[in-house]
Amino acid sequence: MSGVTCELAAYAAGLKYEDLPSAVVERAKLLILDITGIMVRARHDAESTQSMIATVQRLGLATGDCTVIGDESGYAPTAAALINGTLAHSLDFDDTHAQGSLHSSAPIVPAALAAAEMSESSGKDFIAAVVAGYEVQIRLSLALCPSEHYDRGYHPTATCGVFGAAVAAGKLLGLGADGMEHAFGIALSQAAGSMQFLADGAWTKRSHVGQAAQNGLICATMAGEGFQGPREAFEGKWGFLFAYAPNGDPGKVVEGLGESWKTLELAVKPYPSCRYTHAAMDALAALRRDNKFNIADIESVEIGLPETGWKIVGTPEADKRNPTSIVDGQFSMPFCAAVVLREGTLSWDHYGTHLQDEQTLDLGRRVSTIVDPRAEAAFPENMAAVVRIRTKAETYEAFVGIPKGEPDNFLSKTEFLQKFNDLCGPYLSDSFSERLATGLLDLDDANSVSSVIGFGRTTQ
Numbered sequence: 085m086s087g088v089t090c091e092l093a094a095y096a097a098g099l100k101y102e103d104l105p106s107a108v109v110e111r112a113k114l115l116i117l118d119i120t121g122i123m124v125r126a127r128h129d130a131e132s133t134q135s136m137i138a139t140v141q142r143l144g145l146a147t148g149d150c151t152v153i154g155d156e157s158g159y160a161p162t163a164a165a166l167i168n169g170t171l172a173h174s175l176d177f178d179d180t181h182a183q184g185s186l187h188s189s190a191p192i193v194p195a196a197l198a199a200a201e202m203s204e205s206s207g208k209d210f211i212a213a214v215v216a217g218y219e220v221q222i223r224l225s226l227a228l229c230p231s232e233h234y235d236r237g238y239h240p241t242a243t244c245g246v247f248g249a250a251v252a253a254g255k256l257l258g259l260g261a262d263g264m265e266h267a268f269g270i271a272l273s274q275a276a277g278s279m280q281f282l283a284d285g286a287w288t289k290r291s292h293v294g295q296a297a298q299n300g301l302i303c304a305t306m307a308g309e310g311f312q313g314p315r316e317a318f319e320g321k322w323g324f325l326f327a328y329a330p331n332g333d334p335g336k337v338v339e340g341l342g343e344s345w346k347t348l349e350l351a352v353k354p355y356p357s358c359r360y361t362h363a364a365m366d367a368l369a370a371l372r373r374d375n376k377f378n379i380a381d382i383e384s385v386e387i388g389l390p391e392t393g394w395k396i397v398g399t400p401e402a403d404k405r406n407p408t409s410i411v412d413g414q415f416s417m418p419f420c421a422a423v424v425l426r427e428g429t430l431s432w433d434h435y436g437t438h439l440q441d442e443q444t445l446d447l448g449r450r451v452s453t454i455v456d457p458r459a460e461a462a463f464p465e466n467m468a469a470v471v472r473i474r475t476k477a478e479t480y481e482a483f484v485g486i487p488k489g490e491p492d493n494f495l496s497k498t499e500f501l502q503k504f505n506d507l508c509g510p511y512l513s514d515s516f517s518e519r520l521a522t523g524l525l526d527l528d529d530a531n532s533v534s535s536v537i538g539f540g541r542t543t544q
Contacts, residue, residue, distance in 0.1 A: 088318050088319045089265055089268055089316050089320075091341070092341070093262075093267075094264075096220055096251045096254070096264050097255065097259055097263070098261065099216045099219075100212055101208035101211055104211070104215060108345050112214055112215050112218075112347060114352075115347075116193055117500060117524045118179060118500060118504065120520065121507035121508050123153035124511055124512060125432065125508065125511070126170075126174040127152065127155055128511050129175075130175060132291070133167075133171065136166070136167055136170055137167065140160075140166065140167065143163075145160040146159055147159070147160065149201060150164035151164060154541075155541065161198040161201070161202050162198070162302060164194070164197065165194045165253075165298040166294045166295060167294065168198075168294070169190060169194040169293050169295070170291050171294075172189060172190035172194055173191075173290050174290045175356045176357055177356035177432065179351060181222050181225070181351070182463075183226060183230075183349070183464040185230035185392065186241040187241040187245075188222060188248065189214075189218075191241065191293050192214055192245065192251075192300075194294070195249035195252050195298075195301045195304075197533070199213070199253035200213075200534070200537075202257065203258070205256045205532070205533050206531055213256050214252055215345075217249060217252035218248065219347065220251045221244045221245055221247060221248030222346040223346060224247055224318070224324065224325075225240040225244045227333050228244070228324075228329040231391075232331060234395070238328055239279050239292065240277075242277025242292040243296075243328060244275075245300070246295075246299050246303070247268060247271050247324075248300070249296055249304075250300040251264065251267075253301045253304040254307065258308065259307060259308055266306075266311065266312055267303045269312070269317045270303040270307060270311065271303040271313070271317070272314065274303060277293070277296065281411065285410075325337075348491060351489045351491060354429075354489050354495070354499075355429070355430045356432045358397050358414055359467055360389060360393030361393075361417050362487040363466075363484040363485070364471055365421065368471055369424050369428055370482055371471065371473055372424070372425060372428055373428065377473070377480070379426060381477065382447065383475060384451075385425075385451040385471065385474070386451075386471070386474075387451065387470070387471050388455070388456020388458065388459050388469060388470040388471075389453055389455065389459050390455070390456075390462070390463035391455045391460055393459075393463075393467055397415050397417040398454075401452065403416075404419070407439060410435045413435055413439055419444070421448065421451045421471075422438070426444060458470055466485055466486050468483070469484055471483075523535075
């Protein structure tokens with residue numbers, strides 16, 4: 085198929101707030117609220133943040149008018165996009181798309197925020213830009229076949245995210261269809277994100293999402309200033325869909341474009357860990373709640389996952405049973421399972437207490453993972469899991485097909501606000517936290533995004 089890049093560029097440039105169904109608008113505002121709370125907490129609590137701040141200071145980018153959420157200082161637009169994008173993914177608490185096997189808001193919303201502050205954009209324009217970014221990023225991942233993309237060592241959140249970020253920024257900077265096509269071509273040379281971080285718990289999973297936000301903003305700005313990128317960025321001989329996966333399908337990029345909304349397929353996380361761990365944690369929490377077994381009596385725990393998830397959070401078993409860093413823990417099914425069995429849930433603060441807790445680590449060493457047929461059958465529509473807990477007296481089993489936070493098992497507005505307040509509570513006053521949340525939930529009434537996001541710039 086030819087013309088896919090051109091068609092996608094025309095769609096992205098032309099999408100208006102008035103074109104969006106009300107359900108898409110409301111969902112987008114909740115997703116923006118969610119990612120904002122995550123950025124506030126990560127600005128202060130993520131161990132990788134200070135080195136990122138120091139980097140942009142040394143580069144002379146820590147002066148400007150753009151906002152880093154949870155930070156009183158102003159930054160250059162590119163620095164704000166880089167830092168916010170990194171913060172958004174630093175807790176691994178951000179939204180996900182099951183079939184696309186990626187996170188959407190983390191690279192897209194930060195690029196849009198910087199562009200909105202550069203151009204004094206309205207809330208309605210901001211929402212339309214973010215939704216256009218979601219629709220492009222998710223469709224690109226689906227067209228790649230995420231499992232095959234992963235097998236080549238790529239992280240689709242970042243590789244596809246730079247295009248979504250370019251779309252969101254480009255719309256707010258006034259790109260037309262031709263400019264958007266050039267932005268795609270420029271972004272083709274910036275699509276990166278290696279899964280090598282899994283080998284040693286490195287921080288690059290966070291930074292390469294921030295770089296996708298930053299690079300998307302730069303690509304859109306370059307295109308707006310007349311810089312030319314190659315045509316056919318997606319379907320060309322050396323285009324994205326063929327250079328980054330063996331069986332890319334350009335048709336999937338435009339399938340249902342303007343008729344079905346991938347934004348409504350995004351899920352929100354109740355736990356700050358890899359989404360592939362969540363169904364199992366839901367099952368473990370339910371078994372813990374409904375049965376009276378003693379943790380000390382657990383002989384073994386077996387967790388069945390879809391193969392793609394098992395490759396990420398289940399193997400190699402020796403490493404997953406012995407996490408030494410937060411990133412290790414976020415991608416360790418045994419560790420996440422052990423924390424939930426002891427606490428009933430997993431919160432961000434649990435990493436600090438349980439990574440050095442011998443009882444938790446010992447329990448994690450009793451957890452094994454397998455590829456389970458039922459979980460595999462549910463994939464990729466859902467990241468399901470089956471759990472079997474064997475105690476000295478009995479065996480308990482549970483299957484969760486749709487983890488909490490998926491569109492068919494979504495969080496309520498109250499749950500969104502609870503998550504937001506828990507994240508912002510230590511660092512924003514109640515007054516500013518409330519004003520920020522209210523402003524984001526009423527974003528389509530705002531004449532200026534800057535007037536809303538400013539409440540996230542003042543700390544206690």
